[in-house]
Amino acid sequence: MPKTIKTTYTAINLETGEVYTGIDAPQSITRGETHFWQASKDFFATLLGYGTVESKVVANVLHRTDPKTNRIACTLPELRKELSCTRDTVASAIKKMESKRLIFGIGQGVWMLNPRMLAMGNQTQIALLMAEYDRYVSEKTGVALVAGKYVLKNPVTAEELPLPPECDDKLMFLDGNVQFWKIYDAFFTAVAGLSENELRVLLHMMDINKSKGGGTYNRPLTVIADEARVSVPTVNRAVKKLKKRNLVIRYCNCNWMINPLMVANGNKRKQKVLERRYTGVQAENEAKLKRYRFRVLSPYNDGKPFIPVGLPTSPQKP
Structure with missing residues (x-):
């Protein structure tokens, strides 16, 4: 089994100057039958409000998500061709997903799945995805970025990434009691349609x-x-x-x-x-x-198999 390569981050409290070290984030995330997504309860609420065909679009989009970056790269014609549905249906489903803040468009044919609702990896990786998602939303909408009091410093690039306010009370990646639902890829296929x-x-x-x-x-x-x-x-x-x-x-x-x-x-x-x-x-x-399956109970209520005798085994011609 290949050795997992990790990047060790340093968290800095901007108010007190306190430093946390040894916060690891594996660089490789894979998906499969044994790998699960971490879903919040709000995620399931975003699955409501779609038509039968639109739900297939939602399941397909979620299945296309790259677990490393939470990004979805696909075009509307690709979805329409794969699901054999109309362009309006695909566009309507995507629009509803955006209105529910399940995904956010970051480029032409590229969306980012909201990591607060669905993400894969440890708490450090999810915190990084949340910070990246907030930055995209701030850049696209012009709304000021709301950051918390912690920043993560990458020892390789020396980049300091402000973390969201969810990490203020207690660092999200240091809390081992985070409650979430585990969702496997088979779930998306099961709920489609x-x-x-x-x-x-x-x-x-x-x-x-x-x-x-x-x-x-x-x-x-x-x-x-x-x-x-x-x-x-x-x-x-x-x-x-x-x-x-x-x-x-x-x-x-x-x-x-x-x-x-x-x-x-x-x-x-x-x-x-x-x-x-x-x-x-x-x-x-x-x-x-x-x-x-092939057992016919006796009409005499004795619990024994009953095989009729003298009855024709096949329909008789008149």
């Missing part, structure tokens, strides 16, 4: 899962519809799609579980427990389906 109300069902189940802390959600469909403020047919459609895309799984009638391999919340130990539970329930459901 969902309607707004169908996505509301998923987000409601995720919010309940987080509040309970057990990774399970125990509600019948009628209660889900009432709590998420959608219709029962919408919940039925949403559940069918989510189950087909392996985003949720059902066990013991009204118990639901979110796939922790796509989206999870909590430390590594909790996530491992949820992964084992999810794969165990999945294997149990598949075994039940295989066991009962």
Whole structure:
């Protein structure tokens, strides 16, 4: 395994002159099945308000994001051709993403994903992305840059980058208890094409899962519809799609579980427990389906397989 190259930054408090050293930021960030994005709760709110086809555009744009720089380089014709949709649909989706401050245009065909909502890497890297994002917004809009009391000094370039106010109370990259959702690339594909109300069902189940802390959600469909403020047919459609895309799984009638391999919340130990539970329930459901797929129960209620005798095996011609 190649050795990870790191850049050690120095943080300086402009008010007190206090200096923090040994703040490392790896120069390489990769993406894959085991690498996750750190998402804030505000990120999920920005996924609402799109049409069915527009949601595919959003998922495609997020999937194109470079995790090292949080930049998205693509043109509207490329998105239109890949998704087989109209130019107006792509333009409308991009405009909505910009209005929700999910992305910000920094050049022709180049956007930057808001690192406060979605980013990959450690807290030092995210702080650097936040500072870069704020600088672009200030330059493009003319609004004065709001900086905090800390600056990061790069030992290689000697550049001092002012950090955002979020790092004032306690340095963001020194706080190991930052709460966030873990999102994997498969999540973007799973939610592509969902309607707004169908996505509301998923987000409601995720919010309940987080509040309970057990990774399970125990509600019948009628209660889900009432709590998420959608219709029962919408919940039925949403559940069918989510189950087909392996985003949720059902066990013991009204118990639901979110796939922790796509989206999870909590430390590594909790996530491992949820992964084992999810794969165990999945294997149990598949075994039940295989066991009962071709089994016809006896009408005598004896629990034994019943094979009709004397019936034609194929339709008879009149």
